[in-house]
Amino acid sequence: MMDEKTYKEIQDSFTAYLTEKKLRKTEERYTILEKICSFSGHFDIVMLHQKLDETRFHVSKATLYNTLDVLVDAGLIIRHQLNSKSVQYELRNIAETHLHLICMKCGNIRELKNTSYTNFAKTLKITRFTAEFYSLYIYGICSKCKNKGSKK
Amino acid sequence: MMDEKTYKEIQDSFTAYLTEKKLRKTEERYTILEKICSFSGHFDIVMLHQKLDETRFHVSKATLYNTLDVLVDAGLIIRHQLNSKSVQYELRNIAETHLHLICMKCGNIRELKNTSYTNFAKTLKITRFTAEFYSLYIYGICSKCKNKGSKK
DNA sequence: TTTACTGCAAATATTTTGCAATATC
DNA sequence: GATATTGCAAAATATTTGCAGTAAA
Numbered sequence: 001m002m003d004e005k006t007y008k009e010i011q012d013s014f015t016a017y018l019t020e021k022k023l024r025k026t027e028e029r030y031t032i033l034e035k036i037c038s039f040s041g042h043f044d045i046v047m048l049h050q051k052l053d054e055t056r057f058h059v060s061k062a063t064l065y066n067t068l069d070v071l072v073d074a075g076l077i078i079r080h081q082l083n084s085k086s087v088q089y090e091l092r093n094i095a096e097t098h099l100h101l102i103c104m105k106c107g108n109i110r111e112l113k114n115t116s117y118t119n120f121a122k123t124l125k126i127t128r129f130t131a132e133f134y135s136l137y138i139y140g141i142c143s144k145c146k147n148k149g150s151k152k
Numbered sequence: 153m154m155d156e157k158t159y160k161e162i163q164d165s166f167t168a169y170l171t172e173k174k175l176r177k178t179e180e181r182y183t184i185l186e187k188i189c190s191f192s193g194h195f196d197i198v199m200l201h202q203k204l205d206e207t208r209f210h211v212s213k214a215t216l217y218n219t220l221d222v223l224v225d226a227g228l229i230i231r232h233q234l235n236s237k238s239v240q241y242e243l244r245n246i247a248e249t250h251l252h253l254i255c256m257k258c259g260n261i262r263e264l265k266n267t268s269y270t271n272f273a274k275t276l277k278i279t280r281f282t283a284e285f286y287s288l289y290i291y292g293i294c295s296k297c298k299n300k301g302s303k304k
Numbered sequence: 305t306t307t308a309c310t311g312c313a314a315a316t317a318t319t320t321t322g323c324a325a326t327a328t329c
Numbered sequence: 330g331a332t333a334t335t336g337c338a339a340a341a342t343a344t345t346t347g348c349a350g351t352a353a354a
Contacts, residue, residue, distance in 0.1 A: 022329095022333095023333080023334090024327085024328050024329075024332095024333055024334065025328075025329090026327080026328075026333090026334065026335080027327095028334080028335075029334095045318085045319090046318095058336095059335080059336085060335065060336040060337065061318095061319080061320095061336090061337095062319095062320080062321085062334095062335070062336065062337080063334075063335055063336075065318095065319065065320075066334080066335085072256075073256070075256060075291075078291065087318095099276075101278065101281050101283075103281075104224075104225070104227060104284065110281070112278065114276070116276070117269075117272070117273065117276070117288075120269070120272045121269065121288065121290065124251075124266070124268070124269070124290075126253065126264065126290070128294065128295035129253050129255075129262070129290075129292055129293070129294055129295065130292045130293045130298060131253075131290050131291070131292040132256065132291050132292040132293070133290075133291050133292075134288065134289070134290055134291070135288070135289040135290075135291070136269075136273065136286065136287070136288050136289075137286070137287040137288075137289070138273065138276075138278070138281075138283050138285075138286055138287075139227075139230065139283075139284055139285050139286070139287070140281055140282045140283040140284040140285075141281070141282045141284070142280065142281055143280035143281065146282060174308095174354095175308080175309090176307095176308055176309065176352085176353050176354075177353075177354090178308090178309065178310080178352080178353075179352095180309080180310075181309095197343085197344090198343095210311095211310080211311085212310065212311040212312065213311090213312095213343095213344080213345095214309095214310070214311065214312080214344095214345080214346085215309075215310055215311075217343095217344065217345075218309080218310085239343090
């Protein structure tokens with residue numbers, strides 16, 4: 001879990017967004033966000049649903065999909081398609097401080113703490129577009145697959 | 153369509169891959185690759201299927217999914233999840249020379265010709281991973297949405 | 305020949321939608 | 330109170346699978 005201060009900032013940002021868009025501040029939305037903030041990496045819908053159920057907070061799939069859309073719109077989480085399986089989400093806050101190493105053989109994803117690419121990307125001159133954040137994916141072969149050869 | 157020389161290189165690379173993996177060199181696989189090489193940007197399964205049908209080359213969805221998997225494995229195309237709708241594919245060859253600007257309001261995607269991020273990324277020291285290619289996604293607000301306010 | 309690949313249709317998985325009940329504003 | 334949001338189940342989409350026929354090696 002992130003520190004309390006960061007969590008409060010994210011929460012406040014969500015509240016501001018909901019207010020601005022005249023959307024309702026429901027328990028479901030805040031509880032889902034809270035759960036997401038407890039993850040340190042990627043997650044998908046199924047996993048999030050399970051974790052919520054485990055803490056005895058059941059929401060319908062419809063609500064989950066709806067809330068994730070809202071959170072994406074609010075810019076608090078981002079959507080990745082890192083492998084062929086399922087859509088993965090990640091707190092923008094965390095995604096910003098990592099780049100993603102994706103093994104093209106086994107599909108494994110490694111997060112690598114690195115902020116230099118963001119700094120680099122900020123120097124790019126881009127017209128007719130206001131950049132908010134950056135995601136770098138590096139595709140290649142992880143050391144396991146390199147040694148063992150193809151796993152698939 | 154790319155120039156003939158590039159197309160031949162891609163085709164040869166596919167042949168080498170199929171040979172190495174002891175996979176068969178079928179007309180379907182080569183025709184699908186050829187069609188993909190005629191696109192200058194992203195495409196999805198539905199669009200590819202249509203375009204193939206238009207040129208009177210019908211393949212089943214099963215074959216299409218199978219072939220796209222093979223092409224991803226071969227490293228010739230990459231898979232993007234650029235918006236919430238559907239998975240999009242792109243020739244790796246083309247993807248490498250562009251970065252992607254994704255509007256968080258309207259979902260529109262703009263490709264921006266830029267290779268400097270690849271050069272930058274190549275300078276990153278990464279252990280236990282052999283990088284092959286790089287993809288930079290920049291999330292933000294496009295000028296249309298900036299002016300008009302939210303479209304959604 | 306052998307068996308990988310294809311097409312088709314059926315099975316799964318994923319996401320969206322309709323609608324009545326509920327809770328926010 | 331008005332109506333956005335929720336839950337549930339059904340519908341719509343997207344993807345995978347089983348299997349018999351076909352074709353590459």
